[in-house]
Amino acid sequence: xxxxRAFEPDFLRRLDRLVLAIKRARTVRAGQRTIxxxxxxxxxxxxxxxxxxxxxxxxxxxxTYARLxxxxxxxxxxxxxxxxxxMIDASASMRVPGRDDKFGLARALACALAYxxxxxxxxxxxxAFNAAPGGARIIASPFYRRREQFLxxxxxxxxxxxxxxxxxxxAVHELLQQRRPRGLVVVIGDFLVSQPxxxxxxxxxxxxxxxxxxxxxxxxxxxxxxxxxxxxxxxxAETGELAEVVFGPELAASCHRKVDELVARIRDFCxxxxxxxxxxxxxxxxxxxxxxxxxxLAMVR
Numbered sequence: 001x002x003x004x005r006a007f008e009p010d011f012l013r014r015l016d017r018l019v020l021a022i023k024r025a026r027t028v029r030a031g032q033r034t035i036x037x038x039x040x041x042x043x044x045x046x047x048x049x050x051x052x053x054x055x056x057x058x059x060x061x062x063x064t065y066a067r068l069x070x071x072x073x074x075x076x077x078x079x080x081x082x083x084x085x086x087m088i089d090a091s092a093s094m095r096v097p098g099r100d101d102k103f104g105l106a107r108a109l110a111c112a113l114a115y116x117x118x119x120x121x122x123x124x125x126x127x128a129f130n131a132a133p134g135g136a137r138i139i140a141s142p143f144y145r146r147r148e149q150f151l152x153x154x155x156x157x158x159x160x161x162x163x164x165x166x167x168x169x170x171a172v173h174e175l176l177q178q179r180r181p182r183g184l185v186v187v188i189g190d191f192l193v194s195q196p197x198x199x200x201x202x203x204x205x206x207x208x209x210x211x212x213x214x215x216x217x218x219x220x221x222x223x224x225x226x227x228x229x230x231x232x233x234x235x236x237a238e239t240g241e242l243a244e245v246v247f248g249p250e251l252a253a254s255c256h257r258k259v260d261e262l263v264a265r266i267r268d269f270c271x272x273x274x275x276x277x278x279x280x281x282x283x284x285x286x287x288x289x290x291x292x293x294x295x296x297l298a299m300v301r
């Protein structure tokens with residue numbers, strides 16, 4: 001299963017290199033240099049900029065002035081202590097089609113982002129969710145902050161299973177009942193729920209003061225409609241309803257079109273609400289997904 005890759009040393013080293021490349025690229029684009037943590041201050045030097053009249057001289061970089069005769073200001077930011085929750089869709093639809101391994105991909109992405117968050121000294125947990133009679137069922141790991149604790153997530157991730165309807169809205173409401181501090185919530189799933197339920201869930205997280213990221217996971221077969229032609233008896237993974245269909249080029253095109261429509265609706269809604277939307281289609285594309293989507297997820301500072 002692809003989620004096991006998230007704990008392999010080679011994969012973690014690849015993540016470290018990717019994070020370093022993002023930081024370097026960002027620094028080059030800004031035309032500025034970034035400094036590491038200043039020991040004993042509890043705040044972090046962020047960058048340098050030219051002095052402007054009225055600036056507080058306490059933040060003047062006297063070393064730069066002595067060497068270059070330039071008035072340069074140090075800028076700081078408070079050391080961030082963000083609580084990050086990775087919400088992983090554990091509904092029945094995440095396990096089909098089996099060859100697509102959507103659930104494995106979702107877990108691998110959650111673990112990769114958790115590893116990066118721990119490296120940034122943020123508190124992070126994984127929360128799997130699906131619907132249960134009368135509400136939602138959420139299973140949460142403890143919060144972890146240090147990268148040395150990352151492997152402690154492995155038993156939790158291995159023990160997760162898919163079942164039942166999605167229950168995204170109910171899961172969000174139950175999560176907020178815990179009354180945690182405002183933080184960052186990353187929702188990872190196939191988003192095969194009604195548009196009103198998706199929009200209400202995201203809006204509720206935002207209204208509670210959280211930053212939100214949406215990672216849309218689908219399988220390569222599922223998103224392309226690349227099924228072998230023939231007659232199929234199809235069972236809805238979440239409702240159990242049966243239907244007989246004849247699969248061919250027309251139905252494949254229809255599947256592909258519906259996926260495009262779903263993506264457009266979700267992306268447009270997220271864009272209008274200031275929510276970063278990332279597309280993660282195909283478990284085999286894990287590496288390229290991370291390379292392409294990680295910079296815009298703004299998990300690296």
